[in-house]
Amino acid sequence: MNWTAHAAHLADRVTHPGSRWAGPVAGIPRHEFVPRWWHRGTEGWTLNEGEADHQRWLDAAYGDRSLITSVGPLHADHAEQDDHPVGLPTSSSTLPSLLVRMFQHARLGNRDELLDVGTGSGYGTALACRRLGDLQVTSIDVDPYLVDAARARLEHIKLRPSLATLDATGELPGAYDRIVATVGVRPVPAGWLAALRPGGRLVTTIGGTSLIVTAEKQQDGSAVGRVEWDRAGFMRTRHGADYPPGPREILAAAREQDGEEVTTGPYPVVDVEQAWDLASMLDITVPGILYG
Known part of the structure; x- marks a missing residue:
């Protein structure tokens, strides 16, 4: 499959010719990191398989958008065509422009050792490896x-960074010049600061909000x-294959059942979860709120 022209076009969209990220974006076969993905439509989550439609695969992989790879504990790689999982997305291949922006916020130097928190599909890790060299990426x-x-997918394109299965909210191994997280946290884990070199x-990002936070470690450890x-918006950190059960089941039932009094309001209803600025404001003032 001829993917190189698509990757070059993607690089033109999300970087500029003088950017150090133009080469990595143009040189990484993103479709190989997302052979199957979930799409949310009128029937809920449905499976897309790249090999079934190459043009659709190329359009999805080299469009500047996130591709959901896991819903709840079910990864698209393990799904059947008639599966329609219920739950929250738990992993994705983040849209390339956002990955580039997150790495740009890190102000990477050529000799920096990077910790990439949230491997996901591995595509972001691949970009970092092409920018720094795989020996400098964990x-x-x-x-x-x-x-x-x-x-496996990184090795297929001859990249061999250090990879580990680890709960990022706990203690981290090693020491790093840069830490970039593509998961939302609240609060920032103490282990991250401990693993960051002076x-x-x-x-x-702060979990539940669209706020990007950067910080520099001082010589005194602060x-x-x-x-x-x-x-930016990322999925929150989790401690296992899925998020723990919560009151969302009650909200799901409420959507389908009539209450004691049903009325029609004169104003449109905001989908708060899709209105990032509003959702961020509410999560700061009333953290933990759920939207029905």
Whole structure:
């Protein structure tokens, strides 16, 4: 399959010719990292298989959008065509422009050692390897299958970073000049600051919000951070194959059942989860709120 022209076009869209990320984006076969993915339509989550429609595969993989690879505990690689999982997305291949922006916030130097938190499909790890060299990249994820699949797909394109299955909210192995997380956390785990070398830089998002936070570690072990003039949304960290059960089941039932009084309001209803700025404001003022 001729993917190189598609990758070059993607690089033109998400970088500029002088960017150090143009080469990595143009040179990575993203479709190989997402052979199957989930699409949410009128019937819920449905499976897409790249080999069944090469043009659709190329359009999806080299479009600047996120591709959901796991819903709940079910990864697309393990699904059947008639599967329609119910639950929250638990892994994805993040849209390339956002990956590039997160790495740019890290201000990577050529000799920096990077910890990539949230391996996912492995595509972001591949970009980092092409930018820095695979010996300078470590990537971790809580899901053993994601790590194993990413390792195989990275090796297929001759990239061999250090990969590990690990709960990122705990203690981290090693020491790093840069830590970039493509998962949302709240609060920032203490282990991240401990693993960051003095002078190092951290880039992450605050879980439940669209806020990108960066911080530099000081010589005395403290950190100085800021909220960037940029926005991003990532899945929250989890401690296993799926998020723990919660009151979302009650909300799902409420959507289908009539209450004691049913009325029609005069104003449109906002889908709060899709309105990032509004969702961020609410999660800061009333953290943990759920939307029906």
